[in-house]
Amino acid sequence: MINSGVSFIDDNAAIKLEEVKNCTVINNEFDQNFFAIYLAKSSDCKIFNNKIYATKKSEASSGNGIHLWYCKNITIENNFVNGHRDGIYLEFARTCHINKNLSENNLRYGLHFMFSDSCSYTSNTFKHNGAGVAVMYTKYVEMTNNRFENNWGSASYGILLKDITDSKITNNYFYRNSSGIYIEGSNRITVYKNEFMENGWAIRLMANSMDNTFTQNNFIGNSFDIATNSTQSYNEFNNNFWSEYQGYDIDKNGIGDIPYRPVKLFSLIVEKNRPTLILLRSLFVDILDAAERIFPVLTPETLIDNSPSMKRIL
Numbered sequence: 141m142i143n144s145g146v147s148f149i150d151d152n153a154a155i156k157l158e159e160v161k162n163c164t165v166i167n168n169e170f171d172q173n174f175f176a177i178y179l180a181k182s183s184d185c186k187i188f189n190n191k192i193y194a195t196k197k198s199e200a201s202s203g204n205g206i207h208l209w210y211c212k213n214i215t216i217e218n219n220f221v222n223g224h225r226d227g228i229y230l231e232f233a234r235t236c237h238i239n240k241n242l243s244e245n246n247l248r249y250g251l252h253f254m255f256s257d258s259c260s261y262t263s264n265t266f267k268h269n270g271a272g273v274a275v276m277y278t279k280y281v282e283m284t285n286n287r288f289e290n291n292w293g294s295a296s297y298g299i300l301l302k303d304i305t306d307s308k309i310t311n312n313y314f315y316r317n318s319s320g321i322y323i324e325g326s327n328r329i330t331v332y333k334n335e336f337m338e339n340g341w342a343i344r345l346m347a348n349s350m351d352n353t354f355t356q357n358n359f360i361g362n363s364f365d366i367a368t369n370s371t372q373s374y375n376e377f378n379n380n381f382w383s384e385y386q387g388y389d390i391d392k393n394g395i396g397d398i399p400y401r402p403v404k405l406f407s408l409i410v411e412k413n414r415p416t417l418i419l420l421r422s423l424f425v426d427i428l429d430a431a432e433r434i435f436p437v438l439t440p441e442t443l444i445d446n447s448p449s450m451k452r453i454l
Contacts, residue, residue, distance in 0.1 A: 143172050153207070194223035199247050202224055217240055227269065266288050270293065271291050284308070347373070
C-alpha cells in the first residue's frame, strides 16, 4: 500500500478501520503513506508483522505509522515502523499490548501515548527517533524488556513520563540517550532492574514527582546519573549500582558501607542554566562536585542510596 496522500481533514490512511471488532492486519508492507494503519473506536484487533516505511521531512506533513484512537484490547506485535511522525500512537486506548516492535528514525516519538490506561509495552526497540517514548496522563502502565538507544537531541529522551501514576518500568536498557528517563508530575512509579549506560542524564527527576522507587538499577558511564531541580526529594533509591561510587565494603556483604549521593552540584547548576554544560569536563567542576560530596549543602539531602551495590546487578 503506497502513497495514501496527505489530508489534514480526513486523516488519510492506507488502512483505516472505524468501529470494528476482531480485525487482523498481518504481513503487509506500507510505503509513503500519511497514516499507515489507523484504528478508531475499535476493539479486539491484531496488528502483526507489518513493515511501515516513510521519508517525511516535517511533523506537520506526516501522520503516524500505527495510530489508535479510543480503542481497547489491541495487540501490536512484531512490526517495523520507520520515518513517520510517531511510530506508534495511542490516545484513549485501554488494555492494549505493544510487543516486539522496532520503531526507528521517526520524527517525533517512537511510541507516543496519552490517556491510555492499563497498557503494556514489552520487548520493543526504540532508536534514532526524535525521542524514544512519551507517556502522558496515564496510569497502570507496564514497560518491560525494551531497548531505548541513541534517541539524541536537545529535547530528546528514552522515556518521557508526564502525569503518570502507579506504573512499572523494569528490565529495560537505556543506551546513549540525551536523557534516559525524564519524570515530571509522576507518582508511585517502580523503576527496577534497568540498565542506564552512557546517557547524558540517566534520570531527570523533577521535584513534583513523589513516592517513586528506584531499586537494583545499573548506572554506568552516564554524564549525570540523577538530576533534579530542587533540594528536596520524596523518592526512594535503594541497592542500585553506581559506576562512580567510590565507597568501600569492609564486611564484604556486597553493599557499600557509605551511602551514595548521586546528584552532583553541577547538575543542579546545569538544570537552571543549560549553557554551563560547556564546563562539564573542566577541573573547576570536578573540584565543585568533590567539595559538595564532602560537605553537602545544595544537593538534596534525602536523595540518597543508603545501600549501594558494589557489583553490577545482573
